[in-house]
Amino acid sequence: MKGKRAIVFEIERFATHDGPGIRTVVFLKGCPLRCMWCHSPESWNPSVERYSDGTVIGREMSSGEVVSEVMEDKDFYDASGGGMTISGGEPMFRWEFVEEVFSKVRANGVRTAIETSGYAPLSAMEAVASVTDLWLYDVKGMDASKHREHTGVDNRTILENLRWLDVHGANIVLRCPMIPGVNDFDANIAALGRLASGLKHVDHIDVEPYIPYGIDKAHKLGLKVYEAPSPPEGYAGEMVRRLSGFTSVSVRRG
Template identity: 40%
Template sequence: MPTVGLVFDILKFAIHDGPGIRTTVFLKGCPLNCLWCHNPESKDGRVEISYLPAKCVGCGACVAACPRGCHRLADGMHIYDRTACERCGACAVGCYARAIEQVGRLREVGEVLAEVLRDRPFYETSGGGMTISGGEPLAQFGFTRELLARAKAEGLHTALDTSGFAPQARYAELLPLVDLFLYDIKTTDPARHLELTCQPLDLIHANLRFLSDSGARLFLRCPLVPGVNDSDAELAGIAALANDLAGVEEIDVEPYHPLGVSKAGRMGYAEGYSAPIPPTAYAQDLTTKIAALTTKVVRRS
């Protein structure tokens, strides 16, 4: 039986997910619940329904399509009852205005790989390849492992974007299949990490050290949010962590953006952390401060 995974997006011509031009495969499911998550549609490991009222034209196609009566029109307003929804996606199929969309689709490894391979010429000329992201790709370990193995068999450069929150044995199994780990570090303070992500930091640090000691290539990806995890002490902690690990080659500073707020609303979630987009100078200042504390390459993503 073919291996399938729940994929919510495949991004072509990605230039921020590893070297060169890449195709990034986004998988659903994540064990963390980060305060500022910019991909809230990735958290739940199941199919979900996104609804954007601004696109609704009130045609009633979803009302006719839904087998459980979750959609209705009243006084010119579209009302969607998520409590009865079984996420079958029938409403999304019928919505020609695309106000309703299904987030997540089961796809076979071979089908996804075929889509990735279409851009092989761009990978070869730019030094790019395939990146698997999420969510947390190791939450769908079997799919991730097979997709990486088959991509490597095709000679592709592979990168894995990970939160680090997964059993160490899974990282050990993937070591021969991953050319570059893009490793998320939200903070180096254990208490703060638990507060911001709802998960402890010790497993993440242990896996990071394991990968470094095992000879893996690592880029630290550091999402920095104004007034949340961007203090001088936080920046010093990131630099110190990188300095202590031979496998860490680069620190990528990822300044906050509020894209996750509107997406959370479409998914029916309570809107999370929201703040103004920081100016360009803000990200450059953080990059400069970290660079002064380490010999590693520091870049603004």
């Protein structure tokens, strides 16, 4: 199969979480961020690797191979208003691959969504924006120094890219991970609300409460992630309520 190549660590068919309708979600390896709460540390390394128990993570695929697999469920996308989503890792780390896959599936009538931290050069955002129907855009924190402390990178590029997408009419869903005791303080929630209210093309905000899925995987890779129990019942609803108090944009449990 021809085309650019990337390392795919999971393809989830019949997904209903990452965008509207029934979707195929393709997860690419490679991420320049190191979010302390990351639930997929197996995505950080851009290469095929193994867990300590020998299980292989990732396989190299061409854009053509990915497109063939995605197209198998075209009838379900058509019936449900779905499509394909590329996630990661950070899929913009392999933006040329994303652009090629999205161009090919769109030529076949499939709608596209990308789940991203937005940490990428503007030129890459521009290229991918031309073939993307929906941006599932993470905003992990509004304070620059805390963002660097929590994710390893500054949030300036991320916020600039978000504003560029908004000015250019992109369809945007904001995704806000909420980590108890880390980024769920009032000033951050208020700033998130103000950000959303100042944008024109945000359909809604998804609150994404912390899930401790990354811990065992990190142990098996010799990596470190934040280790805390799942938030108490009602936490997500409480975050939705608090964030709703700071913005006119609809806030949901993601």
